[in-house]
Amino acid sequence: MKMLGRVIGRNATEIVFRYPYSKDVKIGEILVAEDEEKNALFFLRVVDLQYGQEASERWGLRTAGEMMMLDEMNQPYNMREKEHRLFKIGVCSPLGYIRDGKFRRPKAIPPHFSKVRRASRDDYGFLIKNAVDIGVGRLRSGETEVEVEVGLDGSLISHHIGIFATTGMGKSNLMRVFAASAMRHGKYGILIVDPHGEYYEGGSGTKGLKHHPMAENALVVYSPHRLSGPHNTLKISAYEITVNDIKDIFPFTDAQRDALYAISSRFGREWLVRLCDMESEELVEVFGRKIQDITFNVLKRRAERIMGSDIIHKDESVAVTDSVLNHLNEGKVVLVDTSGLYEYEELLVGVILARKILSRNKNAYRDRERFGRLPPLLITMEEAQRVLKGEGIFSQIAREGRKFKVGLCAITQQPKLIGEELLSQFNTFFILGLADEGDRNIIKSSAKQDLSKVEKEIQMLEAGEALITYPGAPFAIPARIYWYDDYIENLEGEKRAGAETDDGFY
């Protein structure tokens, strides 16, 4: 590889190097400094770029002044010996170094005036060794893609995943690629609650999960509407809904909450149907006039709203939750299309499914053998800041889900609205472009890698570019996420190639 520049100096947390005036280096590029004496390679991430000149600052001011004067006079001019007089300075964050084939944390610094060059694919051997069975993209160095697939080991999905990006930066493309990648293996159950109806069909000229060549076997879809492909009708029985489920969705006063628990205690699984069907006066009497009719009136209105939903049925046998759980345990991607539903309906579906998943896995935990056979599960929530605050089933999963192989994938454009304590439970971050400084700050303080030096890079991420952090990653990994349509096109190509090989064989 061609030499780009030479290390100038500084310290263990910041290395600066000089490179020629005529060369371009981008923020986020990964470079290597060679220690030829000790046969080591130091990996450096470019975090800032500066101007350099072999003269005083005054010289620069004066030269600019002369240029401006000649510009104004429409006079031609040139600058000689630019390569000697002018140069650029790259400020880098040391990522670590390889010696004896092992990647180590940056506890040493490269020698004075080490040669700096761009990292080649071979230099990333240590990354290739890392297990990545859910590939989502390619390693990115600045704006350049490197032929190294990045993603994460599926065993990490129960340690929770955060996908953070402002609108248009590629959240749903990433999630589609993630699901598509998981569908190749069938080793992980992934539940996607899709409030925007963008995962199944795709949208705006892009493809959806239904176009995945393995969709027939690896994808199960539930929807309250008719879809263009095979799907199940989304139905939930009123008898499945608990007080805790609706407590996560509607605000209640202490008195109303007490009343709900009393009703649930009295009527058991029928509580919601009975609350809906009985008159307030009747309920007042049933509860020995200890609860006011005004309280029942409020609760009844909420209950009637729930029961009025098209996806809620009084028929105890009409429910899809068990079937959703079974598909997940078979390692399938389960897409629950909640588009067109009211927000409370969408949240209710998510809450019920999440509660049942955690509950079933908790029960299975007691039987080690059975639990061992369960695949890691991931529950994906869009606009996760709505449900990840205070208490509730999603917060509970964030805190204790990993023990029971239940992970949460929080997709949000406002991570600052998620409690810091909850966010710290998320071990894997996919950081796409984040414009808001408050969002970047909370991400920096919660990530499992030091992101303090990559603030500018996060700020400058373009659509489809990401930083991936997870425990065990050598550093925050820069990635370009596959474009979903290209990704499944490749899968189709692989499938066709496989079929042709088989035909020839037989």
Next chain:
Amino acid sequence: MDENTFGRAFDYIREVIERSRNFEGELEIELPDGSFGASFNERMFKKFDGCERARGAAIDGSSFKILSGHSFIVSGRRAGYVIADEKGITAKKIGDVEIDAIEKREMKDIFAGKYEEVMNRPPKKFPDSMDETIDAIRGLEEQVMARDAIDKLDEGDIVMMDGSLEGSEFLPDVIKKNCNRAMDMGVHLVGICKRSDLYTSKLPVLSWVKNRGDRIFSRQRWYYPLSKDKKIYIAKLHPFSKFSFRVDINPMEKEAEEILGKIAAFSNDVPYIGYPYPLAEIHRNVVITSEDGLYYRKALREMTPMNGFTMDDWDDIFFDYHEYLG
């Protein structure tokens, strides 16, 4: 200090300013090695055209006092040259830094030794101080570089020395020898001064010429022949330059305008508009900075214990009570 102290000083400055504005006539100008008569007359200004192409060498040197032991000093010197055309530098020769200790009693012998190496005969005049000796040796080394450059150039090329061709009273024969050699080779030899101390009877010569030249030939190249015999000119080398420079041309040359035109070909580099960029480049290459000086001082100091002496020995030699006073 009372107001009269400032008043007396300013009266002098006032007179200098007024003369630089209004003077017209003849004056004798002092040089280190004699004087010459010069006319100060606006009609003598001439404009000239710059050449589009030129090739030449720029020569410069640098010296730095590293240590003073009061009766001796340790200094570093370096000289070199670059060869350039109107597009850029094509070759360079930069000498190593020479570090010497010079003692008062030995300085004449040292200068004589260096001079004889170049001229094969002793100098006619000797520097009076150690500092002057170092400067004279540096000047000698620059002339050696100039000779080397002359030999590498072709007919019609130009050698640009940093400083005046009349600048050193200790080296006139050396400079003359180079002027002869340059003429023989068809190479133009010039000296260009970044700073001019041409001065006579309260008239700052450069200021007088510059102000009038810019007024008469605004936004054009011009020159003023200060001495046609000695071929000393003051020239503005780029139409939009804020500066003009004293240019000494080999006194044996006949035509000045063509030579000034060639210098102008090098003088349109935007950081140094109006100054030949090869001279700026060679200056950058040979200069011994104060940081370099500190490094050499440190390196010498570190040799003291390695050679069986103590740091007290060192301090005793180089101690200066001024440092103690702060």
